[in-house]
Amino acid sequence: MTADDQLQVVQDYIRFISSHDLDAVLALYAKDAVLEDPVGSDPLKDPEAIRKFYATAFAMGISAKSTGETRCAGNSVAFPFCICVKLGDNQMSIDVIDVFDFDESGKIQSMKAYWGPENSKTEPIPKTS
Amino acid sequence: MTADDQLQVVQDYIRFISSHDLDAVLALYAKDAVLEDPVGSDPLKDPEAIRKFYATAFAMGISAKSTGETRCAGNSVAFPFCICVKLGDNQMSIDVIDVFDFDESGKIQSMKAYWGPENSKTEPIPKTS
Numbered sequence: 294m295t296a297d298d299q300l301q302v303v304q305d306y307i308r309f310i311s312s313h314d315l316d317a318v319l320a321l322y323a324k325d326a327v328l329e330d331p332v333g334s335d336p337l338k339d340p341e342a343i344r345k346f347y348a349t350a351f352a353m354g355i356s357a358k359s360t361g362e363t364r365c366a367g368n369s370v371a372f373p374f375c376i377c378v379k380l381g382d383n384q385m386s387i388d389v390i391d392v393f394d395f396d397e398s399g400k401i402q403s404m405k406a407y408w409g410p411e412n413s414k415t416e417p418i419p420k421t422s
Numbered sequence: 423m424t425a426d427d428q429l430q431v432v433q434d435y436i437r438f439i440s441s442h443d444l445d446a447v448l449a450l451y452a453k454d455a456v457l458e459d460p461v462g463s464d465p466l467k468d469p470e471a472i473r474k475f476y477a478t479a480f481a482m483g484i485s486a487k488s489t490g491e492t493r494c495a496g497n498s499v500a501f502p503f504c505i506c507v508k509l510g511d512n513q514m515s516i517d518v519i520d521v522f523d524f525d526e527s528g529k530i531q532s533m534k535a536y537w538g539p540e541n542s543k544t545e546p547i548p549k550t551s
Contacts, residue, residue, distance in 0.1 A: 366460040388493065407494075411494060
């Protein structure tokens, strides 16, 4: 798996999160993948639990945006991005760093999301007239 | 270990890297710490190897600068920063994401540095007259 391949997965991941394409996101994962979001919570190992995790997030209307360079290292990547959710007249944004470990076929074997309450802020959505 | 404690370690780490304070950096680590920099290289497990790693970097004159929020999650942190090295009339900078896992006493048990050639750039140092 080249760095270009890894960068493509990250780009696809962020795009599919924002377009709420559940099947496309799940297709990036290995069948025996483990997802820990946030790090410190119980890891999800069951494909159905991982599907439900994203389905719930998409139902909340989340979107994702890259906020810096993806770092490719060995079979892993780490990348900073922002998750946004509209809450009534406000918008909550969370600055996250995700780490993916890839398996030999280029699928995400492990996903760890690093973020805490300190990385979240809620602001009014600017009104357009 | 609170998020504030974790943020302090990251702040100290970046400061000690720039001030080349070898003993202070090493004091942040657990005695049985593992360092993998970059991820994909052979992890360093021997305290002497870890000391040598930083001594070599300091001898090159590196400095470090935070480039974004530290993410605290469980017993871990992930944070983006930049490493700079002067090379003659040029300056090389590398955008890195480090992940620390802490032990129960608040020492760094595992350090993983995510970066690759794509995250490095070399530019001329602006001349001051």
